[in-house]
Amino acid sequence: MNSSTFSRRRKAAAVKPTMKTPNRMNRNHTVICSSLLLAAFTGLVSVSFADELPKLKQKEHYKIGFAQTESNNPWRLAETQSVKDEAAKRGDQLVYTDAAGSAAKQVADVNSMIAQGVDVILLAPREEKPLVPAVMAAEKAGIPVILLDRRVDPVAKPGVDYLTFIGSDFVDEGKRTAEWLAKKMNGKANIIELQGTTGSSPANDRHTGFVEGIKAYPGMKIVASQSGDFARDKGRQVAETLLQAHPDANAIYAHNDEMALGAIAALEAAGKKPGSDVIVASIDGEKDGLQAIADGKLAVSVECNPRLGVKAFQVIDRYAKGEKIPTWVKSDDRLFDDANAKENVASAY
Numbered sequence: 001m002n003s004s005t006f007s008r009r010r011k012a013a014a015v016k017p018t019m020k021t022p023n024r025m026n027r028n029h030t031v032i033c034s035s036l037l038l039a040a041f042t043g044l045v046s047v048s049f050a051d052e053l054p055k056l057k058q059k060e061h062y063k064i065g066f067a068q069t070e071s072n073n074p075w076r077l078a079e080t081q082s083v084k085d086e087a088a089k090r091g092d093q094l095v096y097t098d099a100a101g102s103a104a105k106q107v108a109d110v111n112s113m114i115a116q117g118v119d120v121i122l123l124a125p126r127e128e129k130p131l132v133p134a135v136m137a138a139e140k141a142g143i144p145v146i147l148l149d150r151r152v153d154p155v156a157k158p159g160v161d162y163l164t165f166i167g168s169d170f171v172d173e174g175k176r177t178a179e180w181l182a183k184k185m186n187g188k189a190n191i192i193e194l195q196g197t198t199g200s201s202p203a204n205d206r207h208t209g210f211v212e213g214i215k216a217y218p219g220m221k222i223v224a225s226q227s228g229d230f231a232r233d234k235g236r237q238v239a240e241t242l243l244q245a246h247p248d249a250n251a252i253y254a255h256n257d258e259m260a261l262g263a264i265a266a267l268e269a270a271g272k273k274p275g276s277d278v279i280v281a282s283i284d285g286e287k288d289g290l291q292a293i294a295d296g297k298l299a300v301s302v303e304c305n306p307r308l309g310v311k312a313f314q315v316i317d318r319y320a321k322g323e324k325i326p327t328w329v330k331s332d333d334r335l336f337d338d339a340n341a342k343e344n345v346a347s348a349y
């Protein structure tokens, strides 16, 4: 953060002189001021700083930016639809951009929204680190940012640099998947991990959570781990290579359903039976994923709810009214396996 940002945002809130103040009221004012200034520099006074988020005026209708990261899977399409539906319902103007899988384009998209003077920016950051400058730029321009579905690097703080994060607990998703799989495999498995987009918060956290979850089971081992970029075909290709290199693998943990479905195709192409030869576990709960559970090919999918639009607009309303917004508006996620997948196919995305 540069020094001008610092001085704009952090204001001296309380200056308490600890030295004797002059008792004659009309004594030279400049002497007092310069004493305080000098004292501040020499550490004789206590100065506390207040952090400020950009304010939002209450309006009948807002102009809202939504910087989406890509549109290559049902999860993302469902998320975009939920934001578009809610904006339309309220008669708000939506400035929508799709970064097509490029963090650099997404930074440019946010900058263009700043230039267009949107009231609020909803940002689904592709990766944790490259999107930090975009968050800071919006904040500097006085535009509140809400992170939707993914986080940025913790150097940017919710409630300070951006308003809040709306989304799931990815560490917990990884942990729940690990625990379910450990039970299913009786604590013993050679696991291939298909990671999400490198540098994205769900990929980082789903790995961390899974590793944490299998810690209690010394027989549960990750034998190979590689990114399939959250995409079905990439997941298929990576699974194909890793299955050849690790013929002893009997479980696959995919960071999302799309890669799990790719892995299932790779297993079938290799003449292996998903669901019996190799157990596949994943996250999201999309329609094709639930159908694959109903068909006995996918074992489990921990839900990650993409329909965040309603929550996002509710947060905007509450913030404009002056309410304090929690730093994390957490999704409540279910778990789908053969006990409940079938009945949820119709309502899935």
Ligand code: GYE
Pocket (backbone or CB within 6 Å): 073, 075, 076, 149, 150, 202, 230, 255, 256, 257, 283, 284, 304
């Ligand atoms: O799981 C995946 C998508 O960011 C939580 O991104 C989201 C993830 C979701 O591409 O399918």
